[in-house]
Amino acid sequence: SKMAVFWLVLLMIASSHADTSTTIIKVEVFINATKADPSLVFAQVTLKDGTVGLGQSGSPWHDTNEATWVYGLFKDAIGPVAVGMDAADLAGIEQHMWEQYYKNSGEVFYRALAAFDTAVWDALARQRNLSVCNYIRQFHFNMTTPCPSSFPVYGSSLSRTVSPRDLANKIQTLHSKHAINAFKIKIAQRMGHNVDVYPNRSEEVVATVRQAIGNDVTLMVDANSGYTSEEYAGPVADMLASYNVYWFEEPCVWNDLQCARAVKTKHKMRVAIGEQEYRLYEDWRMILGINYSDGPVTDIAQPDVGYNGGITRALQVVDWAASQNKTFCPHNPGNTMTVIFTLQLMASLPKLVAEPFIEFGCVDGGVPQGIFTPHLSLVEGGLALPTGPGWGVTVDLSGAQSTVFT
Numbered sequence: 438s439k440m441a442v443f444w445l446v447l448l449m450i451a452s453s454h455a456d457t458s459t460t461i462i463k464v465e466v467f468i469n470a471t472k473a474d475p476s477l478v479f480a481q482v483t484l485k486d487g488t489v490g491l492g493q494s495g496s497p498w499h500d501t502n503e504a505t506w507v508y509g510l511f512k513d514a515i516g517p518v519a520v521g522m523d524a525a526d527l528a529g530i531e532q533h534m535w536e537q538y539y540k541n542s543g544e545v546f547y548r549a550l551a552a553f554d555t556a557v558w559d560a561l562a563r564q565r566n567l568s569v570c571n572y573i574r575q576f577h578f579n580m581t582t583p584c585p586s587s588f589p590v591y592g593s594s595l596s597r598t599v600s601p602r603d604l605a606n607k608i609q610t611l612h613s614k615h616a617i618n619a620f621k622i623k624i625a626q627r628m629g630h631n632v633d634v635y636p637n638r639s640e641e642v643v644a645t646v647r648q649a650i651g652n653d654v655t656l657m658v659d660a661n662s663g664y665t666s667e668e669y670a671g672p673v674a675d676m677l678a679s680y681n682v683y684w685f686e687e688p689c690v691w692n693d694l695q696c697a698r699a700v701k702t703k704h705k706m707r708v709a710i711g712e713q714e715y716r717l718y719e720d721w722r723m724i725l726g727i728n729y730s731d732g733p734v735t736d737i738a739q740p741d742v743g744y745n746g747g748i749t750r751a752l753q754v755v756d757w758a759a760s761q762n763k764t765f766c767p768h769n770p771g772n773t774m775t776v777i778f779t780l781q782l783m784a785s786l787p788k789l790v791a792e793p794f795i796e797f798g799c800v801d802g803g804v805p806q807g808i809f810t811p812h813l814s815l816v817e818g819g820l821a822l823p824t825g826p827g828w829g830v831t832v833d834l835s836g837a838q839s840t841v842f843t
Contacts, residue, residue, distance in 0.1 A: 458564065459525045460485040463843050464516045466552065468508040470837035473808045477773060478507045479834055480515075480552035482560050484524060490560025490827060493774040495548035495743025503545070508840075511549040514538040516842035524557045527749050547715040547746040554747025555778055559827040566826050569748070569778075573785035577752055580787070587819035588784045590797035591619035591655065593770050597626065597634050599801070601642040605649035607800050612650060615804070616818035619655035619794050621686070622646055624673070625663025628690070640676055647680045655794075657709070659686035667699035674704035684709040684737055694723060698734045709737035711754075712768035715745045721754055725761045733761060737792060741768040742778045751782060759790040766792035772805035776813065777828050780820055795820070808832060 463483035469475050478494035494511075497503035514534055522530045531550060535542055562572035570584035592611050594604060604622060611617045624639035626632060633639055639658075647656055658677060664670035670688040677685055684707040689696030691713045701708040714720050721740075726733030738758045742751050751767065758765045765786065769779040776797070783795045797820065799805065806812035809830035814821040823829025 458484060458486040459523055461519050461522050461524050463841065464519045465839050465841045466508060466511045466516055467834050467837040467839045468504055470834050472833040472835060474773060476504050478504055478511060478552050479832060480556045482556040484560050488560045488564045490556040490563060491832060492552045492554065492556030492559060494552040495741060496771050496773055496775060506545050507549045510545055511552060512840050514546065515549050515553045519553060520842050524561060527557050531749060544715050544744055548743060551743045551747040554749050558748045563827040568781060568822065568826060569828055570781040570785040570822060578787060584784045584822060587816060587821045588780055589794040589819045590617060591621055591794040592617045592800045593621045593796045593798050594623060594800035595770055595798060596801045597623045601645035604642060605646045608646055609649050611799060612654060615815055618818055621657040621659055624658045625660040627661040629663040631664055631669040639673065643677065643680050643682065652681055655683050657684045657686060658682055660688050662687050662690045664689055667696055667703065670696065670700045671704055674700050674706040678705045683707065694734045698731060701734065701736065707736040709739050710735045711739040712741045712744065714740060717750060717753055721757060725757050725763055727757055727761060733763065736763060738763055738765045739768050742782065743775045748778065748782060755786060755790055764792050765790050769796040770798040772798060772807050774809060776807060777830055780822060784822055
């Protein structure tokens, strides 16, 4: 199309006048990284001066073939476009990729884009010998204060099969042993059509955990699209408010924004949504109430860095959330590189927009180390930020299958 040609010419002109140190000269995408995680896709981006950045796709849901889909899409839509472009114009490159592939630009596309995007952020920060956190602070927010050495976590449970008493015991242990002062638990059933795991399980688990941890520890819940309307989700919100629950995550089917807005406006309960949302310009602006007379859908914006396309797009959500006096706290339950992405992003943000913790999946199976080195370090309720440049971690990709673009 004429528009596609326009963007291609514009990018070629920009590349020809670019600072050659940030020109992308090589892209490599990896699959079947059995020494790290074979369900993920990784990417490396090499800049003109030899700087190499490492990134990772969004985590799969339940089908190991998802990595194959992401890998194939990266080979078609990401790698061939990136070579020769100026990494300093990352938003422009990614817009061009989307325009070339918009007919297939669902979440799989944005998982692949996340691998590229996070690799470029790593490379650009390494060029300046900065962590990604400090790079964002300096060049996106114009902040002069350095990032903190650690950032608090909230312990996240993914289980609906653990008994309420056993879950409360796990949370009590993490609170006393690691000084974690906030937790999130599951209620309802995932896409459950208003049917609980067993009758009254949701209130039982909330009441049991709240009694165990007391009122001074922050408690959140996640319904994973468990309710189909405000008629069902509303009474649950009222119950949660009676137990001083801090937020009600994904109370309705995730794309039913009217239902989520009704829960938020009619009940005294903060709503948090957004982990599935990869569409910026209508969905996220609608969710945050930008230019929509009905008002915002959410109080807390929760994109997943691996699902929404990476740091560049997440920062757009941050900026919009800040403009609407909403807060930001990404979805991040796993122990892949997304933990590091989320940790450095959240630690970079101005305090007014950042929730005071990040999600950390440490409740069900204990404190994870991560698939990278150096491993995660949990001290006094917070994760230590890596001290090296870029993301500050490495992943063992030896033996993985890869495709190279030069």
